[in-house]
Amino acid sequence: MISQGDGKWADAAILCQxxxxxxxxxxxxxSSDDYCxxxxxxxxxxGLSARIxxxxxxxxxNGDLAPFLEKLAADFAGWDGERCxxxxxxxxxxxxxxxxxxxxxxxxxxxxxxNASCGWxxxxxxxxxxxxxxxxxxxxxxxxxxxxxx
Numbered sequence: 787m788i789s790q791g792d793g794k795w796a797d798a799a800i801l802c803q804x805x806x807x808x809x810x811x812x813x814x815x816x817s818s819d820d821y822c823x824x825x826x827x828x829x830x831x832x833g834l835s836a837r838i839x840x841x842x843x844x845x846x847x848n849g850d851l852a853p854f855l856e857k858l859a860a861d862f863a864g865w866d867g868e869r870c871x872x873x874x875x876x877x878x879x880x881x882x883x884x885x886x887x888x889x890x891x892x893x894x895x896x897x898x899x900x901n902a903s904c905g906w907x908x909x910x911x912x913x914x915x916x917x918x919x920x921x922x923x924x925x926x927x928x929x930x931x932x933x934x935x936x
Contacts, residue, residue, distance in 0.1 A: 798930040800923050802912040803889070807832050810894050810912060812930050814839070821845055823931060827878060829894055829910045836908035838898040841878050843931045851880070852931055855924035858882050858890060862916040888916045 797815075802808035807830070814826040822844050828837040843850050854871040864884040872879035879895040892912050899905025914920055 798923075798926045800892075800912050800914065802910075803915065803919070804913045805831075808910050808912060810892075810910065812927070815930060815933065817933065823933070825930070827894075827896065829896060829908055831910045834908060834910065836896050836906075838877055838896045841873060842875060844874070845932075850931070851878075852924065852928040854880065855920070855927055859916075859921040859924045862888070862920065864888070864916065884916065885913075889913050890916045890920050 798812040800810050809830055811828045811830075812825055813828065815823055816825075817823045822842050824840050824842055826837060826839045827841055828835070830836075851871065851873075854869075858869065861884075867883075869882045870879065871881075877897055879897070881893045881895075883891045883893075885891060890913070892914070893909055894912070895907055895909040897905065897907040914923065
């Protein structure tokens, strides 16, 4: 779901269908050049709140988050196993599984200290309907990364 943020660009967020206190928010999108955008991502769950800044999305990169989510949405009939995606810097990773009944589980893992041997990571899993909800969320992320106001 896209919501107007405090800044110039709209924010995107997803709440878990099974537990609405679990969610992921994309915020503070900004572009420094024609090749990439930077954004912040926050995850929250009972007893957990984590955020990383300066996540990089490469403009026009078919290997970025929006195409990954769009492919999951297109495969609404399901798949076997786990599908994975991560940023080039490995500071954000997403794994997806399909469960019976037509639901997609997205596990969001933040690892902000990608260059340090000792750091932290945080993960939450959001569940959503494989068809319309997954497609709508994929479109929201594309709009967010491209800088559309919703």
